[in-house]
Amino acid sequence: MNKRPNRVALARALSVCALFSLAAIAFAKEAVNSHKPEQRGHDKQGLIVIAHRGASGYRPEHTLAAYRLAIQQSADFIEPDLVATKDGVLIARHENEISGTTDVAAHPEFASRKTTKLVDGVAMTGWFTEDFTLAEIKTLRAKERIPQIRPGNTRFDGQYAIPTFAEVVQLAKQESRGGRRIGVYPETKHPTYFAKEGRRIDGSPIAVSLGAKLIETLVAEGFINPAQVYIQSFEFENLIELEKRWMPAAGVDLPLVQLYDDFHAAKPYDVVYNASHGANLAALYGGLIGQVEGGISANTLYGAFATEQVLQWMKANYASGVGPWKGNLLPRVTLASKVDADRNGKAELASQGTGLVHPMLGWALKAGLQVHPYTLRAEESFLAQTPGGIPQSVIAEAVQLYGLGVQGFFIDHPDQGVAAREIFLDLSRPLRER
Numbered sequence: 001m002n003k004r005p006n007r008v009a010l011a012r013a014l015s016v017c018a019l020f021s022l023a024a025i026a027f028a029k030e031a032v033n034s035h036k037p038e039q040r041g042h043d044k045q046g047l048i049v050i051a052h053r054g055a056s057g058y059r060p061e062h063t064l065a066a067y068r069l070a071i072q073q074s075a076d077f078i079e080p081d082l083v084a085t086k087d088g089v090l091i092a093r094h095e096n097e098i099s100g101t102t103d104v105a106a107h108p109e110f111a112s113r114k115t116t117k118l119v120d121g122v123a124m125t126g127w128f129t130e131d132f133t134l135a136e137i138k139t140l141r142a143k144e145r146i147p148q149i150r151p152g153n154t155r156f157d158g159q160y161a162i163p164t165f166a167e168v169v170q171l172a173k174q175e176s177r178g179g180r181r182i183g184v185y186p187e188t189k190h191p192t193y194f195a196k197e198g199r200r201i202d203g204s205p206i207a208v209s210l211g212a213k214l215i216e217t218l219v220a221e222g223f224i225n226p227a228q229v230y231i232q233s234f235e236f237e238n239l240i241e242l243e244k245r246w247m248p249a250a251g252v253d254l255p256l257v258q259l260y261d262d263f264h265a266a267k268p269y270d271v272v273y274n275a276s277h278g279a280n281l282a283a284l285y286g287g288l289i290g291q292v293e294g295g296i297s298a299n300t301l302y303g304a305f306a307t308e309q310v311l312q313w314m315k316a317n318y319a320s321g322v323g324p325w326k327g328n329l330l331p332r333v334t335l336a337s338k339v340d341a342d343r344n345g346k347a348e349l350a351s352q353g354t355g356l357v358h359p360m361l362g363w364a365l366k367a368g369l370q371v372h373p374y375t376l377r378a379e380e381s382f383l384a385q386t387p388g389g390i391p392q393s394v395i396a397e398a399v400q401l402y403g404l405g406v407q408g409f410f411i412d413h414p415d416q417g418v419a420a421r422e423i424f425l426d427l428s429r430p431l432r433e434r
């Protein structure tokens with residue numbers, strides 16, 4: 001008996017089934033895509049990646065090249081730190097003392113500008129942005145801040161100018177296309193120093209409000225979409241002033257993020273300054289004072305603000321988010337001897353997680369605050385091992401943070417933050433969807 005016709009028929013039937021199945025799958029996919037276009041790999045579920053000082057793991061920090069690379073690496077926000085020039089223009093630098101990140105020391109015409117100043121109570125010797133006009137700043141070139149850790153970045157030393165804040169915003173505007181929106185996450189640096197305490201090299205008060213300049217620049221650039229801006233500061237007064245004064249005056253309402261320095265060792269400098277200069281604290285801080293156990297004084301540590309009551313007050317009065325140091329959120333201990341986790345012959349991993357999570361995380365999330373810890377860095381010297389002794393990559397660290405509920409983090413290597421988000425979201429999908 002010749003069974004071939006049956007086999008052919010069977011094969012045909014199977015191929016029809018297969019075609020039908022493929023069509024069904026295609027149809028199903030199309031249906032899913034048309035109804036939930038964001039569900040197939042594009043929905044970030046509200047999780048963000050903040051490029052800390054640009055892609056500063058790969059380029060000298062706070063340069064347009066660093067920000068541009070961060071955008072290419074799919075960061076959602078680029079982060080400029082802001083200080084002011086002598087003529088009151090905001091520029092992107094982490095410190096107002098610029099010998100560590102520019103070639104100013106190699107400019108003989110500026111040799112006489114070298115001086116020593118107290119910045120937030122700390123003596124600093126070098127060259128200060130408030131003593132240079134923007135035109136003078138533009139003659140300088142950026143260099144890598146930590147060449148011993150990032151030797152590969154030194155090949156870019158001397159290539160890039162110092163950008164103004166306006167230029168950073170313009171870059172974000174230019175690159176916001178094809179449905180993508182690049183956010184800007186500016187930080188006011190030493191706002192009390194710039195507004196109240198600091199003096200130029202000639203002795204005249206600086207008297208510049210970084211908050212007022214920041215809002216002025218955003219409004220001038222038309223960059224006022226609350227979905228594309230977070231404004232951050234380690235100081236409290238200037239954020240409250242932004243909320244109560246500068247933003248309403250300009251008719252804008254942008255989310256503010258309160259940064260926290262080390263809970264156990266650091267103090268907010270505005271509080272130190274105002275309390276020790278006899279300022280009217282109630283006028284500056286309002287109800288915040290009553291939320292801090294024992295009130296606030298020149299000795300109040302950041303940890304006193306990391307309580308449920310304070311976080312709830314902040315959310316109700318000015319803050320949309322908080323930016324704690326990751327070492328406070330997930331306490332680490334120093335290892336007795338360093339570990340060579342990547343087996344490159346250099347033992348540089350120096351700390352280990354404790355398994356503890358500071359309750360501030362839960363309190364902040366419960367209060368409805370965004371939580372954006374800082375700073376994730378990929379190099380071994382910045383990494384930790386788990387309490388169980390497993391060395392963590394920066395991607396593992398980022399996945400852990402997302403798993404704990406944070407909505408974003410500041411990272412020097414945005415490509416690895418983006419990878420962590422993809423991995424986390426993929427791992428989080430129910431099994432049948434994979």
Ligand SMILES: [Ca+2]
Nearest residue numbers: 079080081187
């Ligand atoms: Ca910063």
Ligand SMILES: [Ca+2]
Nearest residue numbers: 340342344346
């Ligand atoms: Ca190593």
